Amino acid sequence: MTRIVQVVPFMSAGSGVAGVAWNLDRELRRLGADVEAYTFPDMRRGKGDVIRMRGRKTARIVTSWRVVWMSTVGTRRTRAYLAAQPDAVSIVHSNVTIGDVYVNHGVLFAAMRARGRAGLRLLIDPARVYVHFRDRARYRGHAHRRIVALTKAEVQTLRNSYGRIGMPVAVISNGVDLDAYRPPSPAERAEARELFRLDDEDRVALFIGHEFDRKGLPTAIEALAHAPTVLLLVIGGNAKMVADAQQLAEKHGVADRVMLLGQQTGVQKYLAAADMFVLPSVYESSGLVFLEALASGLPVVATRVGVAPEVVVDGVNGYLVDREPVEIADRLERIAAQLPGTYAVAARESVEGYSWAAIAQQYLDLANEIAAEKAAESAASARRA
Structure with missing residues (x-):
C-alpha cells in the first residue's frame, strides 16, 4: 500500500488549496492509499499564528509572516518529519521547499505580469520579492522529484517566469465534485x-x-x-x-x-x-x-x-x-x-x-512511480554498502 503525506497549510472542505488537499485525501483513501496530512498547525506544534490582530493590513502581515516561516522553519520541520518515514511519498501544497512532489497552485510573478507593471508590483512588497526568488531557486533547482502543473499552459508559464525548470513536470488538473456541483432541478x-x-x-x-x-x-x-x-x-x-x-x-x-x-x-x-x-x-x-x-x-x-x-x-x-x-x-x-x-x-x-476520483488516480499513479524510484535507489544504496 502506497503511503502518501500531503504537506498543506490547512485542509478543509471547500475551495482553494485547503479544499484541493481535502478532496485528494478523501479520494486517495477510497483508492486504498494510506494518507495523512502534515499541516501548518502540526509544524507549529499546536501553536497558532504569532500575530493576533484584526484588519486588512494585519491580515497581510500575518500572511507574509506565515509564508516566510513555512519557507524556513516549516521546511526544517517538514524535513525532519519526512525523514522519519522515508517510505512515504510527499505531495506538497505549501511554501515549504522540500518534498517529493510540489503542486504549483499559481505563479506570483505571472499574475503580476498579467496585470501590468510587474516590476513595481514586486518591489513594493518585500514578501513578494522573497517569494519570487525563493520559487526561482525552487524551480531551477532540484528541491523535488516532480513538479505538478495544473494545466498544460501553466508549464509554459513556469518556463517563461523562471527559465529552465530543473525537475520533470507532470500535468494534473484540479478536479470538481460532480455530486456537489450538478445542474439544479x-x-x-x-x-x-x-x-x-x-x-x-x-x-x-x-x-x-x-x-x-x-x-x-x-x-x-x-x-x-x-x-x-x-x-x-x-x-x-x-x-x-x-x-x-x-x-x-x-x-x-x-x-x-x-x-x-x-x-x-x-x-x-x-x-x-x-x-x-x-x-x-x-x-x-x-x-x-x-x-x-x-x-x-x-x-x-x-x-x-x-x-x-x-x-x-x-x-x-x-x-x-x-x-x-x-x-x-x-x-x-x-x-x-x-x-x-x-x-x-x-x-x-x-x-x-475531471472528477476528483479521476484526478486522485493520477496522483496515485505518480506516487506509485516515485515510490518505485525510491525503492530502487534504496536497493542500489544497500548493494553498494
Whole structure:
C-alpha cells in the first residue's frame, strides 16, 4: 500500500488549496492509499499564528509572516518529519521547499505580469520579492522529484517566469465534485431564483472571485453596459472592493443590474439561480470555479486562462473571449437569447473527466512511480554498502 503525506497549510472542505488537499485525501483513501496530512498547525506544534490582530493590513502581515516561516522553519520541520518515514511519498501544497512532489497552485510573478507593471508590483512588497526568488531557486533547482502543473499552459508559464525548470513536470488538473456541483432541478432553480426575486425572463450572469481586479470584475461590469438584457450577480470581495465595484457600476449606469453580495459560502444556490458564468480573469493557474460552473450546467464566458481553454468550446458550452467589454457583452447576450438550460448537457459533459476520483488516480499513479524510484535507489544504496 502506497503511503502518501500531503504537506498543506490547512485542509478543509471547500475551495482553494485547503479544499484541493481535502478532496485528494478523501479520494486517495477510497483508492486504498494510506494518507495523512502534515499541516501548518502540526509544524507549529499546536501553536497558532504569532500575530493576533484584526484588519486588512494585519491580515497581510500575518500572511507574509506565515509564508516566510513555512519557507524556513516549516521546511526544517517538514524535513525532519519526512525523514522519519522515508517510505512515504510527499505531495506538497505549501511554501515549504522540500518534498517529493510540489503542486504549483499559481505563479506570483505571472499574475503580476498579467496585470501590468510587474516590476513595481514586486518591489513594493518585500514578501513578494522573497517569494519570487525563493520559487526561482525552487524551480531551477532540484528541491523535488516532480513538479505538478495544473494545466498544460501553466508549464509554459513556469518556463517563461523562471527559465529552465530543473525537475520533470507532470500535468494534473484540479478536479470538481460532480455530486456537489450538478445542474439544479426545476424546483431547486425556482427556489434559488426566488431568493433574489428574479423573474422567469431575467437572465443572470454569475461572477465568483475575491480579487476583483485580477479576476476581471471591472471588465464584466463595463461589459454589462453593452448587454442590456443581462443581470450580474457578484460573489466575493471585501467591503472596500464591494464599495468600489458599486461606484463603478453607477459610473457605467448599470447599478440597477448588479447585485454585489460579498463573500458567501455554499455557492451552489447562486449557481442554481444563474443562467451563465463570467470570469474575464487576467491570470488563473487553474480556475476551480470554471469546473464548478460547467458541472452545474452553466455556460462559461471566460478569458483564455487556467483550465478554461481546455474545457470551453465556443458556442457549445460557452465562449472564450479577450478582455474586451464589447466582445464579452456580445457573448453574454448570445447566451441570454437562448432558452434556460440550452447549454446544460454540453456543459456538464465537458467536465465529467475531471472528477476528483479521476484526478486522485493520477496522483496515485505518480506516487506509485516515485515510490518505485525510491525503492530502487534504496536497493542500489544497500548493494553498494
